Amino acid sequence: MAGADTWETAGLAEGSFVSHDSNDVAAGLSGCGGLGFAPSLSVAPDTSDADTPAGLTVDVRVPQEGLVTPGALATSNIKNTTVMLPPGFVINPGQAAGLQACEAGPVSGADPHRDNLPLPGEDGEEERFDGPADCQNGSKVGTVQIATPLLKEDLEGNVYILRSNPPHLKLLVAASAEGVNLKLVGDVELCEATGEMIGGRTCEAPGQLVATFSKTPELPFTDFKLSFSGGAQAALDTPTRCGTYTTTSDFTPWSTPATPDAFPSSRFQVTLGPGGTACPSGALPFAPVMTAGSTSDQAGAFTGFSMLLQRGDDQQRIESLSFREPRGLAGLISSVPLCGEAQANAGTCPAGSQIGHAVVSSGPGPYPLVLPQPG
Numbered sequence: 001m002a003g004a005d006t007w008e009t010a011g012l013a014e015g016s017f018v019s020h021d022s023n024d025v026a027a028g029l030s031g032c033g034g035l036g037f038a039p040s041l042s043v044a045p046d047t048s049d050a051d052t053p054a055g056l057t058v059d060v061r062v063p064q065e066g067l068v069t070p071g072a073l074a075t076s077n078i079k080n081t082t083v084m085l086p087p088g089f090v091i092n093p094g095q096a097a098g099l100q101a102c103e104a105g106p107v108s109g110a111d112p113h114r115d116n117l118p119l120p121g122e123d124g125e126e127e128r129f130d131g132p133a134d135c136q137n138g139s140k141v142g143t144v145q146i147a148t149p150l151l152k153e154d155l156e157g158n159v160y161i162l163r164s165n166p167p168h169l170k171l172l173v174a175a176s177a178e179g180v181n182l183k184l185v186g187d188v189e190l191c192e193a194t195g196e197m198i199g200g201r202t203c204e205a206p207g208q209l210v211a212t213f214s215k216t217p218e219l220p221f222t223d224f225k226l227s228f229s230g231g232a233q234a235a236l237d238t239p240t241r242c243g244t245y246t247t248t249s250d251f252t253p254w255s256t257p258a259t260p261d262a263f264p265s266s267r268f269q270v271t272l273g274p275g276g277t278a279c280p281s282g283a284l285p286f287a288p289v290m291t292a293g294s295t296s297d298q299a300g301a302f303t304g305f306s307m308l309l310q311r312g313d314d315q316q317r318i319e320s321l322s323f324r325e326p327r328g329l330a331g332l333i334s335s336v337p338l339c340g341e342a343q344a345n346a347g348t349c350p351a352g353s354q355i356g357h358a359v360v361s362s363g364p365g366p367y368p369l370v371l372p373q374p375g
Contacts, residue, residue, distance in 0.1 A: 033255075033258040033259060034073060035073055035074065035075065035076040035253070035255050035258075035259050036063070036066070036073065036075045036076070037075060037076045037251075037253045037255070037259045037260075037262055038062075038063060038075070038262060039060055039061065039062045039078060039251045039262050039264060040060070040061045040062075040264050041058075041059070041060055041083070041247070041249050041264040041265065041266045042057075042058070042059040042061075042266050043056065043057070043058050043059075043083070043085070043247040043266040043268065044056070044057050044266075044268050045089075045236070045238055045268060046230045046234075047230075047238060048268075048269060048270055048271045048272055049238065049270070049272045049273065049274055049275065049276060050238055050239060050240055050241060050242055050270050050272065050273050050274055050279070050314075051237065051238060051239070051240045051273075051274045051313050051314065051364050052237070052238050052274055052275075052313075052364055052365065053092050053094060053095075053230070053231065053232055053233065053234035053236070053237060053363075053364055053365040054092075054230060054234050054235075054236050054237065054238045055142075055227065055228055055229055055230025055231070055234050055235065055236070056227075056228045056235065056236050057225065057226070057227045057228075058083065058225070058226045058227075058228075059223065059224070059225045059226075060078075060081075060223075060224040060225075061222060061223050061224075062075055062078065062220070062221060062222060062224075063075060063222070064149050064220055064221075064222050067149045067150075067220060068149060074220065075220070076253035076254055076255040076259050077218040077219065077220055077253065077254050078216060078251050078252070078253065078254075079214075079215060079216065079252045079253055079254045079256065080212070080213070080214050080215065080216070080250075080251070080252035081211075081212065081213045081214075081216065081249070081250075081251055081252075082199045082200065082201060082210065082211070082212045082249060082250040082251075083210070083211045083212075083247060083248075083249045084199075084201045084208065084209070084210045084211075084247065084248050084249070085208065085209045085210075085211075085236075085247055086204075086208075086239070086245035086246055086247060087204040087205035087207075087208045087239075088205065088207075088208075088238075088239030088240060088241070088245070089208075089209065089236060089237070089238060089239055089245065090207040090208075090209065090236065090237050091190070091207075091209065091235070091236060091237070092233070092234055092235060092236050092237040092363050092364065092365075093362040093363035093368065093369035094232070094233045094234075094362075094363035094364070094365060094367045094368050094369050095141070095229070095233050095234065095235050095363075095369075096369045097233065097367065097369050097370070097373070098138060099138060099139070099141075099161060100136055100138035100139045101139055101161055101162060101163040101164065102133075102135035102136065102139035102160040102161065102162050102163070102172060103162075103163060131181060132157075132174065132176050132181045133157070133158075133160065133172060133174030133181075133183055135158070135160040135172065135174070139160045139161050139162075140158050140159070140160055140229075141159050141160065141161050141171070141228060141229055141235050142158065142159035142226060142227050142228035142229050142235065143156075143157070143158055143159065143226075143227050144156070144157050144158065144159055144173050144174075144175050144224075144225065144226050144227075145175070145223070145225045145227075146175055146182070146219075146221050146223070146224050146225070147221060147222045147223040147224075148219060148220060148221040148222065149220065149222065150219070150220065151177055151178050151180065152178065153177040153178055154177060155175035155176060155177040155180065155182055156175055156176070156177060157173070157174045157175030157176055157182075158174060159171055159172070159173050159174075159226060159228065160172040160174065162185070166190065167189060167190035167191075167192055168187065168188075168189060168190075169187070169188040169189075169190070170185060170186070170187060170188070171185070171186040171187075171188060171211075172184070172185055172186075173185075173186060173213075173226070182217070182219065184213055184216055184217075185213075186211055186212060186213040187211070187212045187213075187214075188209060188210070188211045188212075189209070189210045189211075189212070190207060190208070190209060191203030191204075191205065191206055191207060191208040191209075191210065192206060193206060194206065198210040199212045199250075200250065201248070201250070218254055232365050232366050232367045233365075233367050234365075237363065237364050238270055239270055240284060240316065240317065241270065241279075241280075241284065242269075242270045242271055242272070242273070242279035242280075243269070243270060244267055244268075244269050245267065245268055245269070245270065246265055246266070246267050247265060247266045247267075247268075248263070248265050249263060249264055249265065250262075250263055251263075251264070273314055274313045274314045274364065275313075275314075277314065280314075283316075284314070284315060284316045285314070285315050285316070286315050286316040287312075287315060288309055288310060288311045288315070288318065289309070289310045289311075290307065290308065290309045290310075291307070291308045292305070292306065292307035292308070293305070293306065294329070302332075305325070305329070307323065309321070313364045313365070331355070333355060336352065336353060336355060337350060337352045337353050338353060339353040359371070359372070
């Protein structure tokens with residue numbers, strides 16, 4: 001079956017055909033198993049310091065000699081991509097400060113041929129529109145550059161965060177050149193437990209990241225480079241320990257199952273402690289500092305109570321918290337209306353049930369994420 005259509009008018013032409021061999025005998029396609037498939041992967045953070053905000057460059061290269069050499073076979077194109085970052089390389093909470101999600105759907109008042117990004121389609125597929133993406137700068141988390149032998153110029157663009165429901169995150173990769181607009185929607189999953197299976201990969205630690213791009217268009221390329229933003233509010237946070245870390249992957253070709261998957265990997269090293277300090281020789285220190293006290297020094301009086309817990313970037317991350325007030329300090333809450341479990345889960349507790357407030361700062365470097373955000 002074959003069809004032809006335009007972006008302006010639907011259903012212009014449709015038909016079917018049967019392929020024939022050199023003797024005009026009806027035959028199907030063959031030789032798919034002879035296609036090469038050897039993508040390579042390079043993953044490198046922009047710092048070698050431990051527990052530090054880091055940008056990340058992911059570079060996928062595919063040999064395409066078959067497209068430029070007469071008589072040679074082309075390389076099978078990539079259909080599905082799964083990349084698993086090493087345990088300990090996690091999302092930097094500080095990047096969420098001020099981050100906006102790019103919304104799916106048409107932009108109000110926009111050119112009808114300029115759609116901002118793909119919409120959800122049938123069976124979980126995204127509808128990919130013809131126009132370039134139109135996302136706000138606040139949703140940008142990186143850049144993309146794609147070299148293809150089909151175009152003189154490289155496709156260039158940005159990586160945006162879409163509205164997501166953590167621990168399931170969605171990315172939009174949008175690039176354009178010579179009137180061609182490419183938009184890919186990818187999924188980033190956060191491992192919640194050791195041993196969890198995501199995209200056919202086994203999680204080695206909570207917080208580990210698994211990125212997946214499924215059913216990508218059959219665009220042959222030689223170099224696909226994603227660069228996630230760096231700086232003090234970088235996209236990621238390096239592992240807390242020095243050492244060698246390996247990123248693994250699984251690339252599925254469009255000629256599957258005739259052509260097997262490829263599993264290239266990439267290594268990088270963390271060689272210094274936070275801020276360029278020496279790597280710890282043994283276990284990381286764990287010495288959080290707590291300051292707590294009442295606002296009144298009068299015995300038997302009503303008083304407020306505050307507590308501050310701090311952990312340095314060069315220490316082990318806190319897994320759980322448990323606090324016990326000093327003997328003799330009691331709370332008078334008999335007249336406070338209780339907040340039901342359903343209301344608490346939905347964040348809709350009545351104001352009368354509030355007996356205090358909490359502020360949390362999370363993330364390495366000078367600009368952690370502060371919750372709630374200052375108004």
